[in-house]
Amino acid sequence: MLSIFFDIGSTFTKAVAIDLNRDEIIGKAKSPSTVNEDVRIGIKKVLDDIYAQTGLKIDDFELKKASSSAAGGLKIVAVGLVPDLTAEAAKKAALGAGGKVLKTYSFELTESDIQEIESLKPDIIILAGGTDGGNRYYPLVNAKRLAKTSLSVPVIFAGNKDIRDEVKKIFEEEKKEIHITENVMPEYNVLNIKPVQEIIREIFLKRIIYAKGLDKAQSIIGQFVMPTPLAVLKSLEVFAKKYGESILIDIGGATTDVCSVSEGSPKKPGVVLKGLPEPFVKRTVEGDLGVRVSALFLLESIGKNSLEKFFNNVDHIEEKIKFLSENTSYLPQNDEDLYLDYVLSYFAAKIAVERHVGFLEVIYSPLGVIYFQHGKDLTEVKNVLATGGPLINNPYRKEILKACIYSKEDPFILKPKEPSFYLDKEYILYAVGLLSEFMEDRALNLLERYLLGVEANYEYKK
Amino acid sequence: MGNKTIVLGVIGADVHAVGLRVLDYALSSAGFDVVNIGVLSSQEDFIKAAIESGAKAILVSSLYGHAELDCRGFKEKLIEAGLDDILLYIGGNLGIGQKNWEEVEKRFKELGFHRVYPPKTMPDEVIRDLKKDLGLE
Numbered sequence: 001m002l003s004i005f006f007d008i009g010s011t012f013t014k015a016v017a018i019d020l021n022r023d024e025i026i027g028k029a030k031s032p033s034t035v036n037e038d039v040r041i042g043i044k045k046v047l048d049d050i051y052a053q054t055g056l057k058i059d060d061f062e063l064k065k066a067s068s069s070a071a072g073g074l075k076i077v078a079v080g081l082v083p084d085l086t087a088e089a090a091k092k093a094a095l096g097a098g099g100k101v102l103k104t105y106s107f108e109l110t111e112s113d114i115q116e117i118e119s120l121k122p123d124i125i126i127l128a129g130g131t132d133g134g135n136r137y138y139p140l141v142n143a144k145r146l147a148k149t150s151l152s153v154p155v156i157f158a159g160n161k162d163i164r165d166e167v168k169k170i171f172e173e174e175k176k177e178i179h180i181t182e183n184v185m186p187e188y189n190v191l192n193i194k195p196v197q198e199i200i201r202e203i204f205l206k207r208i209i210y211a212k213g214l215d216k217a218q219s220i221i222g223q224f225v226m227p228t229p230l231a232v233l234k235s236l237e238v239f240a241k242k243y244g245e246s247i248l249i250d251i252g253g254a255t256t257d258v259c260s261v262s263e264g265s266p267k268k269p270g271v272v273l274k275g276l277p278e279p280f281v282k283r284t285v286e287g288d289l290g291v292r293v294s295a296l297f298l299l300e301s302i303g304k305n306s307l308e309k310f311f312n313n314v315d316h317i318e319e320k321i322k323f324l325s326e327n328t329s330y331l332p333q334n335d336e337d338l339y340l341d342y343v344l345s346y347f348a349a350k351i352a353v354e355r356h357v358g359f360l361e362v363i364y365s366p367l368g369v370i371y372f373q374h375g376k377d378l379t380e381v382k383n384v385l386a387t388g389g390p391l392i393n394n395p396y397r398k399e400i401l402k403a404c405i406y407s408k409e410d411p412f413i414l415k416p417k418e419p420s421f422y423l424d425k426e427y428i429l430y431a432v433g434l435l436s437e438f439m440e441d442r443a444l445n446l447l448e449r450y451l452l453g454v455e456a457n458y459e460y461k462k
Numbered sequence: 463m464g465n466k467t468i469v470l471g472v473i474g475a476d477v478h479a480v481g482l483r484v485l486d487y488a489l490s491s492a493g494f495d496v497v498n499i500g501v502l503s504s505q506e507d508f509i510k511a512a513i514e515s516g517a518k519a520i521l522v523s524s525l526y527g528h529a530e531l532d533c534r535g536f537k538e539k540l541i542e543a544g545l546d547d548i549l550l551y552i553g554g555n556l557g558i559g560q561k562n563w564e565e566v567e568k569r570f571k572e573l574g575f576h577r578v579y580p581p582k583t584m585p586d587e588v589i590r591d592l593k594k595d596l597g598l599e
Contacts (some may be wrong), residue, residue: 134517
């Protein structure tokens with residue numbers, strides 16, 4: 001069977017044509033996205049290119065699916081009550097659904113918070129707060145404020161079930177779109193994010209596609225079935241099902257994403273788990289860690305001192321980083337450029353993975369030493385899938401990937417100790433994710449052929 | 463849940479879990495909605511759980527003798543978090559030695575606890591007090 005998959009991104013429109021009978025990529029194309037004028041212009045260019053490579057027209061493909069992260073991705077604002085309880089749960093739900101969390105709010109929304117939300121222009125707002133039967137005051141006040149904003153975006157209520165009807169009424173009276181679902185935290189420290197995620201996807205399909213002008217493309221390239229980050233996440237799930245607990249790192253120009261499919265439970269005796277439980281499939285997005293658009297923020301996180309280990313003239317390097325942040329489509333021209341991209345990617349990966357994985361806190365108690373584990377222990381995870389242009393195309397990629405490995409210098413940061421790395425050289429993870437919902441076995445075959453089989457894979461053993 | 467919600471936990475670096483389970487069982491059986499946050503809980507853990515669950519009382523358990531240190535500043539933090547009116551109980555082995563119970567009780571009342579229970583208190587007594595204080599009788 002012939003299939004073709006599209007990813008309408010913020011910068012590029014991409015397509016990959018796959019012959020599913022032979023599990024083989026038969027064509028690939030990429031062209032700048034044209035979402036602001038007419039998304040079909042970019043798609044047409046891509047299709048012409050595919051035709052040139054394969055002699056196939058769009059109607060020759062039996063299976064056509066698309067994902068999108070166009071027009072800034074699926075922008076979500078999360079509102080909860082206590083910062084590290086319901087607010088964090090709402091944020092986790094949004095990220096796991098492939099969303100981009102613009103900001104998280106807790107306690108009572110103030111006038112200035114509301115103004116900020118209006119200026120952020122999210123695609124979806126998640127309103128949580130209170131366990132079932134718990135706090136009513138905050139989620140109700142916040143519902144009233146959110147219903148009165150100038151925005152007309154869908155709001156998902158995933159808070160205290162006792163006030164569902166009231167919340168529904170509040171929004172309906174203001175003629176605002178409201179979706180009611182199960183509480184993200186029905187009981188103290190119990191995470192329940194799937195129902196919210198299903199609604200997010202539903203809204204994406206029914207509404208966001210139209211709001212972003214992508215619907216015009218659907219008659220040509222088939223249905224948009226999910227946001228691109230969710231498609232990539234699904235490819236990792238397919239991989240992990242067969243090969244065990246796995247991590248994915250995606251280094252980009254604007255953000256660096258890390259996903260893990262793992263329980264992350266304590267690996268040593270005497271370790272006590274603290275804080276909100278982590279979802280088995282967890283995604284984090286670092287908006288300040290990217291090697292182009294967010295290069296200046298990345299520089300801030302790295303710090304000048306750390307750069308001095310890599311460069312003689314740090315001032316010159318700072319100038320170059322500034323240049324990169326302003327010329328976001330700049331591709332490395334020489335070894336100096338590649339080296340700088342390596343250093344930036346290395347730190348983006350290091351900081352992003354360190355924020356994703358859990359850490360141990362040492363407590364000296366009258367009863368001896370106790371360890372608190374916050375987040376996931378990923379020290380025993382064996383597989384790391386790696387994707388993203390800055391990484392895949394850089395000859396120093398082996399060095400970049402070392403950033404993902406556990407270090408004795410930071411013994412309490414729970415990164416994988418002996419992982420094997422698999423490179424997404426063909427950039428097919430999104431296509432694998434899209435395919436996985438229809439033909440999981442074929443999706444796995446593609447991963448095995450194009451990720452497991454490439455010579456660029458490394459194993460690090462101590 | 464509602465006006466019968468209470469937060470229960472062991473404070474500080476204390477890992478004694480048995481008494482907590484007994485209390486959880488007894489209080490739940492008596493009709494309370496128990497949010498049991500477990501052992502090794504910090505003041506902040508109690509406060510966060512109380513806010514989200516809309517609890518009417520916090521019951522602190524401590525066996526290892528360092529409760530006074532663990533509970534300093536707790537009441538102030540509760541006020542700061544807007545939980546001025548929440549009922550605050552504590553029980554267990556509250557001071558090493560505990561020779562003079564009146565003295566121990568006085569200290570914990572000064573720390574903002576409404577009721578302070580010595581070792582060997584039976585859950586029934588706590589349940590009776592709780593019902594009375596919450597106006598559930």
